Structures are given as structure tokens and as C-alpha cells.
Amino acid sequence: MKIKNEDELDDYIICNRCLTLHKKIKIEYNSTAYCMECNNILYSNDYKFINEGLSLSITGLIFFIVANFFPLIKIEILGHSQFITITKTILSLFNSGFYIVGMLLAFLIFIFPLMIFIINILLFTLLKLNRGEIITKDLLILLAHIKPWSMSEIFLISILVSLVKLISYASIDIGISFWALIVFVLIDLYITKRVKISQLWDIREVIYANRR
Amino acid sequence: MQIEDSDLIRCPICESVNIDQSNINICRRCNSKIYHHQFFATERPIAYLVTALIAYIPANLYPMLITNQFGRVEGSTIIGGAIMLWEHHSYTIAIVIFVASIVIPLFKFLTLIYLIISVKYPLGKDKKIDKHKLYYFTEIIGPWSMIDVFVVAILSALIHLSNIEIVAGTAATAFAISVFFTLLCAHSFDEKLIKD
Numbered sequence: 001m002k003i004k005n006e007d008e009l010d011d012y013i014i015c016n017r018c019l020t021l022h023k024k025i026k027i028e029y030n031s032t033a034y035c036m037e038c039n040n041i042l043y044s045n046d047y048k049f050i051n052e053g054l055s056l057s058i059t060g061l062i063f064f065i066v067a068n069f070f071p072l073i074k075i076e077i078l079g080h081s082q083f084i085t086i087t088k089t090i091l092s093l094f095n096s097g098f099y100i101v102g103m104l105l106a107f108l109i110f111i112f113p114l115m116i117f118i119i120n121i122l123l124f125t126l127l128k129l130n131r132g133e134i135i136t137k138d139l140l141i142l143l144a145h146i147k148p149w150s151m152s153e154i155f156l157i158s159i160l161v162s163l164v165k166l167i168s169y170a171s172i173d174i175g176i177s178f179w180a181l182i183v184f185v186l187i188d189l190y191i192t193k194r195v196k197i198s199q200l201w202d203i204r205e206v207i208y209a210n211r212r
Numbered sequence: 213m214q215i216e217d218s219d220l221i222r223c224p225i226c227e228s229v230n231i232d233q234s235n236i237n238i239c240r241r242c243n244s245k246i247y248h249h250q251f252f253a254t255e256r257p258i259a260y261l262v263t264a265l266i267a268y269i270p271a272n273l274y275p276m277l278i279t280n281q282f283g284r285v286e287g288s289t290i291i292g293g294a295i296m297l298w299e300h301h302s303y304t305i306a307i308v309i310f311v312a313s314i315v316i317p318l319f320k321f322l323t324l325i326y327l328i329i330s331v332k333y334p335l336g337k338d339k340k341i342d343k344h345k346l347y348y349f350t351e352i353i354g355p356w357s358m359i360d361v362f363v364v365a366i367l368s369a370l371i372h373l374s375n376i377e378i379v380a381g382t383a384a385t386a387f388a389i390s391v392f393f394t395l396l397c398a399h400s401f402d403e404k405l406i407k408d
Contacts, residue, residue: 002213013229014220018348019344077376092368100389104388148355155362158366161308165297165367166367198227
């Protein structure tokens with residue numbers, strides 16, 4: 001393979017599943033390129049995603065706040081009723097001396113998902129305003145680092161499992177927070193599925209190149 | 213400039229294509245370090261994996277969940293909890309817990325050991341197993357073993373009455389640490405070392 005300089009490598013992409021090298025080709029708006037070897041999504045032409053991403057991120061953040069401050073599950077055993085919120089779950093682990101699990105939980109289901117949405121909002125706003133070339137770079141690097149560590153969807157499944165475990169002991173009321181968490185997780189999954197990190201880098205490059 | 217396709221590596225952070233120059237590669241787009249060491253290829257994943265394996269032993273021996281019901285204290289281990297659910301006819305949940313906290317960690321341990329060994333010794337050269345797919349799969353399923361830890365956290369936060377109380381056990385900490393380190397191990401493994 002012959003190239004003039006390193007920048008020409010931007011025309012290539014390596015599949016993140018099977019590490020096959022591909023040359024990028026121009027594709028039509030709203031279409032997607034797949035890997036020939038493993039059928040993994042490589043990139044798609046979706047430059048209008050910034051507006052959609054911004055609005056989705058803001059919606060997600062609102063649902064996340066709702067999910068954290070309202071009761072998640074309420075139970076009634078032997079005449080006593082009790083409820084938990086996500087924050088209360090984490091704090092009760094600290095209170096009973098499980099600091100390591102508490103810390104892990106705090107990061108995995110609270111701090112990282114919150115950070116991801118704040119980063120998304122900042123990122124899409126800056127890209128839209130055509131500003132902050134250096135900040136967006138740092139934000140994208142940070143996003144790539146914390147993305148694999150956000151586990152809201154796993155927490156959601158855990159709630160379902162605990163509900164089934166409890167169903168024979170007590171009467172259960174599902175709170176607003178639970179539904180908010182479902183919406184939050186769906187938005188999170190949609191954004192992750194729709195726009196890959198490599199694509200955000202490409203969009204960023206195009207936007208700031210136009211500006212110069 | 214003439215380069216070989218096999219000299220191109222992918223930055224794990226920004227996914228851009230880079231030329232593999234030496235042991236230390238700095239990504240041209242995001243300036244992150246791209247791990248591609250010739251001499252310390254597998255030391256870091258091995259260290260994480262050993263830590264995870266050590267933590268996995270107490271995770272299975274100590275109780276995960278301690279139930280205090282009218283003064284009767286009962287602890288259940290990870291496998292004990294799954295069996296108990298099966299006996300109570302909650303088959304779906306029993307299978308979910310069994311897969312998440314027993315099958316997935318064991319599968320991950322075996323795969324990672326296999327991948328690390330196959331870097332140094334030519335294992336699986338006959339292409340019966342697609343190692344890239346295997347690695348990708350372990351990365352995807354890895355976090356799901358946290359289900360059991362989350363369930364324990366929810367139950368212990370929720371059930372806090374004078375007569376009935378659920379407390380997390382030692383195994384919860386050990387298991388969480390074990391899962392955390394297998395995740396670190398998978399992340400620190402250099403995909404480029406997988407040979408076909």
C-alpha cells in the first residue's frame with residue numbers, strides 16, 4: 001500500500017470486531033457501511049445527527065435526574081412500608097460497611113452514566129456552535145474511556161431480577177423512577193447504537209476543517 | 213511512503229488508523245498511547261487475571277446474601293442462591309443468576325487464559341475458533357456478571373426491617389472485585405496480538 005503522508009490514513013478504517021482493514025468510500029446520506037468479513041457496522045453517513053443527539057442527550061439527562069430522585073421500588077412487608085431510590089441504594093451499602101462495592105456502584109450506575117450524558121450535551125453543543133476544537137477532542141477521549149464502564153442497562157435488569165425475587169415476600173409498588181430509568185436506558189442505547197465514537201471524530205474533523 | 217497492511221494498527225480510544233512504528237505508539241489523532249509492546253505483551257492482562265482469579269475463590273466460598281428472619285440468620289452463596297431460586301420454581305431468574313454469575317465469569321476466565329496462552333504458543337492455528345470474535349464476545353458479555361452484585365445491593369437496601377433484614381455478605385465485595393479485574397484484563401489485552 002502506498003500513501004503520501006499519514007493524513008491519508010483517515011481514508012481507512014479498521015473493523016473493531018475482526019480488525020480487518022477497509023478503505024472508506026463515500027456513501028449516501030442515511031446509509032451505513034458494513035464490514036465484509038463480520039458484518040459489523042463500520043460507519044454511516046449521518047452528519048445531521050448532531051441536532052438529534054443534542055436533543056436526545058438533554059432528554060436523557062432529565063430522565064436520569066428523575067430516575068435518581070424519585071422512589072424506585074416501594075414494598076410492604078408485615079405492615080411496614082419502605083422504598084428505595086438509586087442514591088439510597090448506594091448510600092445504604094456505605095452505611096453497612098461495604099465501601100468497595102459502594103464505590104463501584106456509585107461509579108458504574110451513577111457517576112459514569114451522568115458524565116456520559118453531560119459530555120454528550122457539551123460535545124454536541126460545541127459541534128453545533130462550531131467552537132472549542134481542543135475541548136471536543138478532550139471530551140471525545142474522556143468519552144471513549146468511560147463508555148465501557150457505564151452499566152445502567154445492567155442495573156435495570158438487576159431491578160427486574162430483584163422484583164421477581166421479592167414477589168413472594170411482599171407487595172411491591174413500582175415507582176416513577178423505574179419508568180424513567182427505562183426511558184434513560186433506551187435513549188442511552190439508541191445514541192450508542194446510532195453514532196460510533198470514530199464517527200464523532202470524523203464529524204468533528206469535517207466541521208472544524210470547514211471553519212478554517 | 214510504502215507500508216504494509218499488517219503494520220497498521222487501530223487506536224483503541226479514537227479508532228483511527230495508525231502506523232505501527234515501535235513499541236510505543238502515540239495516536240496521531242488523539243495522542244493516546246496505543247499499547248503494542250513487543251517485550252511486555254501480556255504481563256498486564258496476566259496480572260489482572262490472576263487478581264480476578266484470587267478474588268473469585270472467596271466469592272464462591274463466603275455467603276453473598278445474609279437473611280436475618282426473626283432472629284434466624286441464613287447465608288447463601290452464589291451457587292446456593294441460584295439453586296434456592298430453582299427450588300422455589302423461579303426458573304427464569306435462576307437461569308439468569310446462574311448464567312450471569314457462574315457461566316459468564318468461568319467462560320471469561322477460560323477465554324482470557326486461552327487468548328493469553330495463544331499469544332505465546334501457537335494454539336488454535338487451524339482456525340476452528342475465531343479468536344477475534346471470541347475476544348469481542350467476552351468484552352460484550354463481561355459487565356453482565358455484575359447483575360448479582362446489583363441485586364444484592366438492591367435487596368439489602370430495600371429490606372431493612374426489625375424482624376426481617378437482608379445484608380450483603382463478604383462474597384459481594386470479592387465478586388465485585390473479581391468482575392472488575394476481569395473487565396480490566398479484557399480491556400488491557402492487546403487485540404493486535406491475536407494471530408490468525
